[in-house]
Amino acid sequence: MKKSSFPKWLDFNAMSSFERVTLLAGIVAFLLGLWGLYTRLFVGEREVGYGSYVVWGLWVTMYLFLAGIATGSYILAAFEYLFNIPLFKGVGKSALWAGLVTMPGALASIGMDLGHMERIIKVYLQPNFSSLLAQMVWGYTLFLVITVITLWMAFKQKAGTPADGAFKAVLWIGLVMSIFLSGGVGALLGVNASRPYWSIGLLSVQFPIYAFASGVSLMMIVVGWFLGFKDEKQREHLLRWLGWVAIGLSLAKIYILWAYLSQGWYSNLPGVIDPIREIMFGKYWWYFWVIQIALGTLVPLFIHMTPKLAHNNLWAGLTGLMVLTGFAVARANIVFPAMTVEALDGLPEAFFGPHLSITYYPTLLEWSVTLGVLGGVTLFFLLGARYLSIFNKPSEVK
Amino acid sequence: MAEAPKDVLVRMRDDLQRALEKAPGDRRWVMVIDLRKCVGCHACTIACVAENKLPPGVVYRPVLEQERGTYPNVSRMFVPRPCMQCDNPPCTQVCPVTATYKNAEGVVDVNYEDCIGCRACIVACPYGARTSDFGYTYLEELPVLDGAIVGRVTSEEYERSANYEYGKEYPRLNHRASPIGNARKCHFCLHRIHEGELPACTTTCIGRATLYGDANDPDSVVSEMIKLPNVIRLKEELGTEPRVYYLV
Numbered sequence: 001m002k003k004s005s006f007p008k009w010l011d012f013n014a015m016s017s018f019e020r021v022t023l024l025a026g027i028v029a030f031l032l033g034l035w036g037l038y039t040r041l042f043v044g045e046r047e048v049g050y051g052s053y054v055v056w057g058l059w060v061t062m063y064l065f066l067a068g069i070a071t072g073s074y075i076l077a078a079f080e081y082l083f084n085i086p087l088f089k090g091v092g093k094s095a096l097w098a099g100l101v102t103m104p105g106a107l108a109s110i111g112m113d114l115g116h117m118e119r120i121i122k123v124y125l126q127p128n129f130s131s132l133l134a135q136m137v138w139g140y141t142l143f144l145v146i147t148v149i150t151l152w153m154a155f156k157q158k159a160g161t162p163a164d165g166a167f168k169a170v171l172w173i174g175l176v177m178s179i180f181l182s183g184g185v186g187a188l189l190g191v192n193a194s195r196p197y198w199s200i201g202l203l204s205v206q207f208p209i210y211a212f213a214s215g216v217s218l219m220m221i222v223v224g225w226f227l228g229f230k231d232e233k234q235r236e237h238l239l240r241w242l243g244w245v246a247i248g249l250s251l252a253k254i255y256i257l258w259a260y261l262s263q264g265w266y267s268n269l270p271g272v273i274d275p276i277r278e279i280m281f282g283k284y285w286w287y288f289w290v291i292q293i294a295l296g297t298l299v300p301l302f303i304h305m306t307p308k309l310a311h312n313n314l315w316a317g318l319t320g321l322m323v324l325t326g327f328a329v330a331r332a333n334i335v336f337p338a339m340t341v342e343a344l345d346g347l348p349e350a351f352f353g354p355h356l357s358i359t360y361y362p363t364l365l366e367w368s369v370t371l372g373v374l375g376g377v378t379l380f381f382l383l384g385a386r387y388l389s390i391f392n393k394p395s396e397v398k
Numbered sequence: 399m400a401e402a403p404k405d406v407l408v409r410m411r412d413d414l415q416r417a418l419e420k421a422p423g424d425r426r427w428v429m430v431i432d433l434r435k436c437v438g439c440h441a442c443t444i445a446c447v448a449e450n451k452l453p454p455g456v457v458y459r460p461v462l463e464q465e466r467g468t469y470p471n472v473s474r475m476f477v478p479r480p481c482m483q484c485d486n487p488p489c490t491q492v493c494p495v496t497a498t499y500k501n502a503e504g505v506v507d508v509n510y511e512d513c514i515g516c517r518a519c520i521v522a523c524p525y526g527a528r529t530s531d532f533g534y535t536y537l538e539e540l541p542v543l544d545g546a547i548v549g550r551v552t553s554e555e556y557e558r559s560a561n562y563e564y565g566k567e568y569p570r571l572n573h574r575a576s577p578i579g580n581a582r583k584c585h586f587c588l589h590r591i592h593e594g595e596l597p598a599c600t601t602t603c604i605g606r607a608t609l610y611g612d613a614n615d616p617d618s619v620v621s622e623m624i625k626l627p628n629v630i631r632l633k634e635e636l637g638t639e640p641r642v643y644y645l646v
């Protein structure tokens with residue numbers, strides 16, 4: 001057979017079918033994103049759907065989502081290395097690598113949302129630490145550094161040996177940061193008394209749960225589709241448990257949603273009840289009922305309870321993908337609807353112009369950039385993991 | 399013979415001169431809007447757009463039209479809404495780079511060179527008083543016809559030439575040039591105030607419904623007004639301490 005001129009990690013023929021499909025999907029997404037990335041960088045922000053009333057849109061949602069995956073993945077890795085939880089054995093490096101590539105994706109997404117992204121350096125040079133945003137930028141930068149160190153230490157760690165003192169210390173720092181940072185993005189919204197829908201106390205506490213659930217769902221995809229095991233039984237075992245954790249967290253999400261929405265509904269405050277109406281019965285109803293509830297929770301539950309499907313790698317990965325999508329939409333349903341409420345009675349009708357609307361749908365430019373970012377993250381994750389032999393190595397678990 | 403009472407605009411200009419003799423920290427600029435006198439002509443909105451060369455999508459002082467009651471007992475009210483220049487502004491503490499802050503005179507400024515355009519301040523403002531500049535010009539869609547005077551070239555030049563907010567020059571050169579990409583808001587026309595001129599909205603108001611001055615001066619028009627029992631401030635329950643008062 002002719003030897004490929006590509007190194008093994010780049011060699012298409014050496015990839016599994018799941019890897020090939022993911023690679024192609026990543027390339028297509030990235031290519032579709034090129035137009036958006038070019039337009040955003042060289043033409044500006046004019047073609048976006050958000051504006052002065054619905055201030056943050058898809059890109060901020062993607063930032064919350066990808067940052068959530070990063071912190072959630074770290075929590076998962078900490079569970080393996082720090083607490084030796086058998087349930088999560090074997091996913092540590094993949095989880096850390098996932099965190100390391102999704103975090104820059106999150107930052108790229110929020111960077112695109114800045115009117116002057118070239119000035120981001122100012123957040124480091126002249127930070128205002130009473131701003132949650134400044135705290136998050138600094139926090140996530142430190143978190144990235146901690147993740148790099150953790151991954152490096154995980155590679156140095158001998159298979160099967162418990163984490164040593166220095167590794168444990170780093171993991172503890174990373175774990176505490178993950179919990180605070182994932183909650184912090186909720187607080188970023190929740191501190192705004194101007195948006196009563198966000199000011200319900202439950203808002204920021206749900207974010208760490210969302211983050212962990214996102215990390216777990218991503219690992220379902222990784223375990224189902226990519227990770228190599230010496231013994232297929234181990235994959236099956238991991239998938240079964242990861243699936244139950246993901247579904248358990250999705251059900252917890254529904255419970256929190258119920259508490260959040262019913263409490264808000266009961267208060268009958270216009271700033272609270274109007275977004276809830278929009279989410280449940282208004283223009284965002286299908287995001288909520290179809291994607292968040294049905295596709296993100298009920299279908300995965302059905303799949304997981306059907307033994308034939310649950311034991312199939314393809315379906316297990318798809319379940320992870322569905323739960324993950326559900327959690328992405330959960331973030332969207334927090335971000336947009338709160339801003340579709342008039343700040344003052346009659347404000348949207350008082351002056352007309354571009355980006356002065358309380359209706360929001362992401363535009364082609366926003367979707368394109370998002371696809372580009374997701375495509376980039378996917379490619380970086382897959383090829384990087386292959387380069388670092390994260391998938392290929394047999395798991396350390398006996 | 400008794401002296402004829404001065405027009406309120408003349409009085410306010412006199413108030414302004416007195417205030418400018420004080421140290422900046424001793425002035426307390428406030429705006430009073432008499433809702434009973436506002437006829438909803440939107441002249442102040444347009445004056446503000448012209449003064450600050452605001453592009454499409456950016457507005458500092460819209461006039462909200464609100465209906466009260468149910469037919470046949472309905473009334474219509476016009477509520478001009480500038481930035482409230484809150485004394486406890488939620489917009490400043492969320493800014494990651496302190497690009498927006500309360501200046502020495504108590505007016506909330508935006509430093510366009512520092513602003514990264516994150517729009518956190520827009521989210522935080524309970525009054526919807528900030529808008530984002532996405533870089534439009536009003537006449538950019540007009541065709542340029544050979545031999546016909548349609549004015550696009552001249553108007554483009556005018557729209558792209560500098561405005562003088564905050565006493566600085568901000569030409570609209572390209573999508574990276576501030577104030578494009580920034581959060582923008584009413585600044586009580588401080589660039590005019592420092593030249594001894596009242597804010598553009600105040601001088602333009604045909605009903606003399608908008609009043610401006612130093613509330614630390616007991617003889618000023620605004621001091622008289624904010625003592626009245628029929629004075630309110632918007633969303634006072636949020637503790638923002640607005641400096642814009644409404645007479646109802």
Ligand code: SF4
Pocket residue numbers: 480481482483484487488489490506522523524525526527528583638
């Ligand atoms: S009205 Fe809004 S923009 Fe103006 S000072 Fe108050 S919070 Fe800030």
Ligand code: SF4
Pocket residue numbers: 492493494495496497498508512513514515516517518519520580581
């Ligand atoms: S948009 Fe500008 S002024 Fe507003 S919070 Fe962000 S950096 Fe500060």
